[in-house]
Amino acid sequence: xxxxxxxxxxxxxxxxVQALAGxxxxxxxxxxxxxxxxxxxxxxxxxxxLAGLTRADRGTARILGHDVVTDFRVARRSxxxxxxELVFDPFFSVRETLEFQAGYFGLRRQGAWIDEILHHLDLxxxxxxxxxxxxxxxxxxxxxxxxxxxxxPVIVLDEPTAGVDVELRQSLWRFIRKLNRDGHTIILTxxxxxxxxxxCGRIAMLKxxxxxxxxxxxxxxxxFAGLTCxxxxxxxxxxxxxxxxRREGANFYVGLANYxxxxxxxxxxxxxxxxxxxxxxxETDLEQVFLRIMxxxxxx
Numbered sequence: 655x656x657x658x659x660x661x662x663x664x665x666x667x668x669x670x671v672q673a674l675a676g677x678x679x680x681x682x683x684x685x686x687x688x689x690x691x692x693x694x695x696x697x698x699x700x701x702x703x704l705a706g707l708t709r710a711d712r713g714t715a716r717i718l719g720h721d722v723v724t725d726f727r728v729a730r731r732s733x734x735x736x737x738x739e740l741v742f743d744p745f746f747s748v749r750e751t752l753e754f755q756a757g758y759f760g761l762r763r764q765g766a767w768i769d770e771i772l773h774h775l776d777l778x779x780x781x782x783x784x785x786x787x788x789x790x791x792x793x794x795x796x797x798x799x800x801x802x803x804x805x806x807p808v809i810v811l812d813e814p815t816a817g818v819d820v821e822l823r824q825s826l827w828r829f830i831r832k833l834n835r836d837g838h839t840i841i842l843t844x845x846x847x848x849x850x851x852x853x854c855g856r857i858a859m860l861k862x863x864x865x866x867x868x869x870x871x872x873x874x875x876x877x878f879a880g881l882t883c884x885x886x887x888x889x890x891x892x893x894x895x896x897x898x899x900r901r902e903g904a905n906f907y908v909g910l911a912n913y914x915x916x917x918x919x920x921x922x923x924x925x926x927x928x929x930x931x932x933x934x935x936x937e938t939d940l941e942q943v944f945l946r947i948m949x950x951x952x953x954x
Contacts, residue, residue, distance in 0.1 A: 656719030658683045658808050658839035659704065664713035665863075666699055673699040675863040676713070681856075683718075683807075686840045688854035688871070690847070690944060695860040697843045698738065701810055705735045717808055731759055734806035738813045740793045744786045748777055748796055751785060752803050759804040771799045774829040776822060791818045798826065808839045815846060827853065851875075851940035859947055866951040871940070878943050883908055883919075884932040891922040904931070 659681040666674040674696045681687045691697050702708035703715050706726050715722045720729040743751060749768065756764045772778045775795040780788065785796065798814055811830070815823045827849070834840050844850055850857060850871075857874060859867040867874065878899060883890075883906045890898060890906050899907040908919065923930060 655683065656716070657681060658685065658718060659687075659841065660714070660716040660719075661700070661704075662714045664700065664703060664710045664715055666696075666703065666708065666710050672863050674703075674710070677860070677863070677865055679858050679865060679868060681839060681841060683839055684834070684837055685856060686834050686854050687842070688850040688857035689841055689843045689860065690850060690857060691843075691860035692948060694862075696863040697860055698812060699863075700860075701735060701812055701841075701843070704810065705733060706730050731804065732806055733808050733810065734801035734804065735810045736798050736801045736812055736814045738816065740790060740797070742785045742793055742796065744784070747782050747784055748772070748788070748799075749781045751796055752799050755800045756803045761804055764803065767805070768799075768803065771802055774825065774832075775799055776825055791822060794818055795822065795826075802833070807837070808841070809833065810841045810843075812843050813845065814842075815844065815849065847940045847944055857940075859944065861948055861951040864951075867947045874943050874947075875938055875940065878907075878938045878946055883930065885923070886929040886931055887926075891926045891928070893922055894919060 657680045659679075661677055661679050664674055664677045665672075677696070677700060689697050689700070699708060703710050704717065704722060706722050706729065709723070717729040717732045720732065722729045743754075746754065749772070752768045752771065753764070756762075756768070769778075772781055775798060777792070777795055777799065780792060785793065788796070794814070794817065798811075801809060801811075809830075815826065818826070830840060831853070840853075842850060842854060854871055856870050857867070858865050869877075884904050885906065886904075889895070890908070894908060897908050901907070920930075
């Protein structure tokens with residue numbers, strides 16, 4: 655079975671700006687995948703290439719095994735994208751907007767599914783309202799509905815909760831989680847890193863058009879969490895050298911996969927005769943991990 659999304663050595667330049675510089679990543683079917691990075695990292699360009707809105711200068715992109723260039727009809731039908739920009743037709747009501755969107759994919763009699771979308775996005779009361787009369791948050795809800803109306807197996811959410819109130823954000827994520835449980839692959843870009851930490855099983859981080867980190871959320875957090883160890887020694891036991899995340903003076907920051915590894919570390923310190931001056935367990939979150947990885951990418 656092919657992956658939901660496959661990106662191989664994709665590059666794209668706009669004039670003097672190298673938006674993507676050879677991106678490789680794979681998203682498995684049914685994943686909830688995070689695509690993170692600062693402004694200008696290349697996230698939207700990559701999404702535009704997947705959606706067929708932009709052509710890559712080189713490389714290959716596939717949706718469920720379908721090339722986005724040579725097999726674009728099937729690839730586009732397999733993908734639903736919620737864009738950052740609030741783009742809408744001012745002449746239609748909310749329901750008409752969703753009906754026309756379904757029609758673009760040759761789908762008719764989608765009333766029951768459209769009603770379900772309106773319900774989950776708290777738009778039932780606005781179904782017959784003109785798009786011009788909606789607030790920015792309401793318009794964004796309709797964009798989410800448009801991306802879902804043809805029931806795509808792969809859904810890309812590009813900053814879906816930007817400018818959205820807390821209540822809608824919670825209801826939206828309940829709906830998206832349900833879609834993911836039902837088998838839909840979700841790719842999320844967001845600047846709300848607490849959302850990515852709570853929702854995404856794996857995360858790719860982009861910087862200057864390159865992937866600078868790609869791992870499970872758990873492993874990314876573990877990389878910078880763990881034990882802070884201050885010892886009366888210039889070095890740690892040899893078996894733990896590779897586990898040192900960073901060093902600040904006599905303080906070693908050692909990543910632990912779980913608390914059970916603490917006893918293994920203590921035994922190694924005792925065996926090498928290294929005295930412990932201080933031990934502390936350090937907590938971290940995805941925001942701290944993101945900032946450290948971006949800083950490390952700049953240094954590199």
